[in-house]
Amino acid sequence: MQFDTKIAVVIRTDLASFLTSGVAAAFPECIGEPYQDGSGTQYLSLIGQPILIYGADRMALTRALERALARNVKPAVYTEDMFKTTHDAANREAVRVVIRAELNLVGLAMRAERKVIDKIVDGLKFHN
Numbered sequence: 001m002q003f004d005t006k007i008a009v010v011i012r013t014d015l016a017s018f019l020t021s022g023v024a025a026a027f028p029e030c031i032g033e034p035y036q037d038g039s040g041t042q043y044l045s046l047i048g049q050p051i052l053i054y055g056a057d058r059m060a061l062t063r064a065l066e067r068a069l070a071r072n073v074k075p076a077v078y079t080e081d082m083f084k085t086t087h088d089a090a091n092r093e094a095v096r097v098v099i100r101a102e103l104n105l106v107g108l109a110m111r112a113e114r115k116v117i118d119k120i121v122d123g124l125k126f127h128n
Helices: 020-026 058-070 080-084 088-096 114-120
Strands: 005-012 051-056 076-079 105-113
Touching: 005 020, 005 058, 005 114, 020 076, 020 105, 051 058, 058 105, 058 114, 076 080, 076 088, 080 088, 080 105, 105 114
Parallel strands: 005 051
Antiparallel strands: 005 105, 076 105
């Protein structure tokens, strides 16, 4: 199946965390149906399209953020400072008190038209 959109997650190459919840919250239409196994056990829904995971250092993360914003794509962000917090309000505050140019980004997630995402992540390699 070919999707009109792409979901991309760009994370610091030394970090294995993912930001898909931001995409799911902003685009509920990308959530698939709940799962059920042959025994009738119910499972939660997943995002119903592939998620491409790219690795990046801090400079490449900043470049991807700027490219996204220049194309009117609103990403989910995760910063180093958010590792020190214990709840959502504190996470938002950790981002709010730092200007964009000084955010210590460790991850981004975004969903947009395929060609737009391709331009945002141009030059990045898939995370391994």
